Amino acid sequence: MAGLIPQHFIDDLLTRVDIVxxxxxxxxxxxxxxxxKACCPFHDEKSPSFTVSQNKQFYHCFGCGAHGTAISFLMDxxxxxxxxxxxxxxxxxxVEVPREEGDFNKTKDNSELYELMELVVQHFCRQLRESPEAHRAVDYLKQRGLSGELAREFELGFAPPGWDILLNALGTSDAAEQRLAEIGMTLEKDNGGYYxxxxDRIIFPIRDQRGRAIGFGGRVFDDSLPKYLNSPETPxxxxxxxxxxxxxxxHQLKDMDRIYIVEGYMDVLALVQHGIRNAVASLGTAVTENHLERLFRTSPQIIFCFDGDSAGQKAAWRSMDIALPLLKEGRQVHFMFMPDGEDPDTYVQKHGREKFEDSSNYVPLSNYLIDKFKQETRLDSREGMGQLVDGIVPLVGKLPSGALRELLIKDIAKLADMNIDSLKNLVERKQEAPANKTQAQHLVSTNQFNKEHSTLIANAISFLLQNPELGVVIEPGALSDIETQGVEFLRELLGLVHKQPEISCAGILEHWRDSKYENRLKQLSIKDNLLTEPEDINRAFQxxxxxxxxxxxxxQHNIKLQKLDIKNPEEARNIIGLASAHNSEE
Incomplete structure (x- = not known):
């Protein structure tokens, strides 16, 4: 869950900081x-519903449900x-972030690489001002409609023709040459040395969200190939x-109600030049789940801008497939397809900002999904409708539970002339039928037990989340003979508390980040037990x-009863000794 960062470091880090x-x-x-308390930073509200608990070391908004630890807050x-x-x-x-043993035996300090990247940025910017060949780059940028102010903001640069201009400027030693190669700025020759x-390219510096220069893109002035060249993968x-x-x-926009994804650097710059600052581009690769998660933390609505040709349609389909599992409540994806022969750069130059931002040009993901299948199947036969359902059901199944999934199922059922519940069964893959039980087996309902048992487990976990120190007095093996649902996790939680007695609620939440328990733990962490005195809390937990x-x-008695398969309930009670217990409870 924590990648190369040791989990114990994350747990310790959360004890060193105060979320407040x-x-x-x-x-x-x-x-x-x-x-x-404060007004929630994640949605608009007039009365504060955003609460930060110093005791539990987490925040929760009772308006929009935003919830998390200090780490979550920095992420969101x-x-x-x-x-x-x-x-x-x-x-x-x-403190420094260590790394677990494996590919890295000790902490890798990349500070020198980041510092070198800044020197490279400055070098390319200086070349755009001072190189004898710079007029070609300046003329090209003006021809594309970009202002000097925009070029300065995005730190556009120029790599003059020549095999060793950067190398001569910054590769002043063997170690410096090796570092330039490590950040992808030079290549090694077959006979030794670097170039x-x-x-001979326009240079686009790439910065991460912390503002650090991490890579570059380069574009030629003509139609030679490759048109774009990007930095390789580096540390x-x-x-x-x-x-x-x-x-x-x-940096420019605090709140973005939407964000555009385009294909190239020049598309981004053209949109920004026309006042559309909420635009980004992937770096020569297809959009990834990581990209989308990052964007959804910035804006609730993503608009993909693609060419209208077959390549654009294929890219849109891939992007939709990646986006489907990420469409939690409040998130939206739309598509904008450019007219033939145009891209976002030429489109905004020709039609302007207002036309580009006209939402009537955007196709909602759900419409795109259904329309695509309607175009490719014949709905005038049962076979055609069956083909549509067979193709679309796995995709709808990727959507998280929620309104969008329900509405899509409703529309597809209508389109295929199919019962909604039947379609839901297909989507949710409900296959199991309830097993038959005898009257004696119903004497003590397994379902009822599971429900009550789950409530007890949830209460125990809730107490431990709010007061982790309670777990220290429980013997680690106290539940070793119980294998019912939820107890395995409770044992894990007790083990964590014994191992780290100082751990906080936030530390527990972070320990199980990205696990199947994460959402349930968040729900239980905001549940108040209403007890304030330590003695009362301890007694209730025990x-x-x-x-x-x-x-x-x-x-266990109930399981014995089921194995006996006795038809008469009273006889069953007498055999396993439940009669006296039953009477005493009454």
């Missing part, structure tokens, strides 16, 4: 009883990914995570624990 300080540096908090508010958020938090705490990667540059223009967009063990014993 982290949130208050971005959102003005006011004391409200034991907690702190600043648009950082998990690794970046941990690094930022560690920086504020004054410049970027030659600080990963194409599948980064987006061109996102740093500048977030009672829950004893009830879990007692109910397990009763369930």
């Amino acid at each position: 300080d982290i949130v208050d540096s971005s959102v003005a908090l006011k004391k409200a009883g034991r907690d702190f 508010y600043n648009g950082l990914d998990f690794i970046e958020a941990v690094e930022e938090l560690a920086s504020r705490a004054g 410049d990667r970027f030659r 600080i540059f990963h194409k599948g995570r980064e987006l061109y223009g996102l740093f500048q967009a977030r 009672e829950i624990f004893e009830k879990i063990k007692h109910d397990h014993q009763r369930q």
Whole structure:
């Protein structure tokens, strides 16, 4: 879950920081009883419903449901990914982020590489001003309608023709040459030595969300190939995570109700030149899940801008497939297809900002999905409708549960002249039928037990989330003989508390980030037990624990009863000794 960052470091880091300080540096908090309150930074509201708990070390909004730890806040508010958020938090705490053993035996310090990248940016910018060949680059940028102000903001540069101009400027030693190669700026010759990667190109520096230069794109002036050349993967540059223009967009715009994804650097710059600053581009790769998650942390609506040709349609289909599982409540994806022969650059130059931002040009993902299948299947026969359903059901099944999924199922059922419930069964792959039970087996309902048992487990976990120290007094093997649902996780949680007695609620939540338990833990962490005195809290927790063990014993009796398969309930009670227990409870 934590990648190369050791989990124990993350747990310890959360004990070193105070979430109140982290949130208050971005959102003005006011004391409200034991907690702190503010108007939620993640949705518009007039009355504060955003609460930060210093005791539990997490935040929760009762309006929109935003919830998380100090790490989550940096991810959601600043648009950082998990690794970046941990690094930022560690920086504020004054500690270095270690790495687990494996590919890295010790912490890799990339600070020198970032510093070198800044020198490279300055070099290319200087070449655009001073190189004898710079007029070609300047004329090209003017021809494309870009202003000098925009070129300065995005730090556009120029790599003059020549095999060693950058190398001579910054590769002043063997170690410097090796570092230039490490950040992808030079290539090694077959007979030894190095030469410049970027030659005779307009240069586009790429910055991550923290503003650090991490890579470059280069474009030729004519139709020679390759038209675009990008930095390779390096220790600080990963194409599948980064987006061109996102740093500048977030720097200029605090809130973005939508964000455009285009294909090239020049598309981004043309849109920004026309006042459309909420535009980004992928870096010569197809859009990834990581890209979309990062953008959804910035804006609730993503608009893909593609050419209208077959290549654009294929790219749109791939993007839709990636986006489907990410469409939680409140998230939207639309598509905008350019007319033949145009791209976002030429389109906005020709039609202007107002036409580009006209939402009537956008196709909602759900419409695109259904229309695509309607175009490719014949709906005038049962076979055609069956083909549509067979093709579309796996895609709808990727959507998270919610309104969009329900509405899509309704529309598809109508289109295919099919019962909604039958279609839901196909989507949700419901295959199991309930098993028959005898009257005696119904004496103690397994379903009822599971429901009550789950409630007890949930209460125990909730108590531990709010008061982790409660778990220290419970023997680690106290539940070793119980294998019912939920107990395995409860044992894991108790083991974590025993291993790290100082762990906070936030530490527990982070420990299970991105696991199947994450959402349920978030729900339980905001549940209040209404008890304030330590003695009462401890007593209530012990009672829950004893009830879990007692109910397990009763369930074992029920299992024996099922195996006996006795038809008469009274006879069953007498055989397994439940009659006296039943009477005593009454």
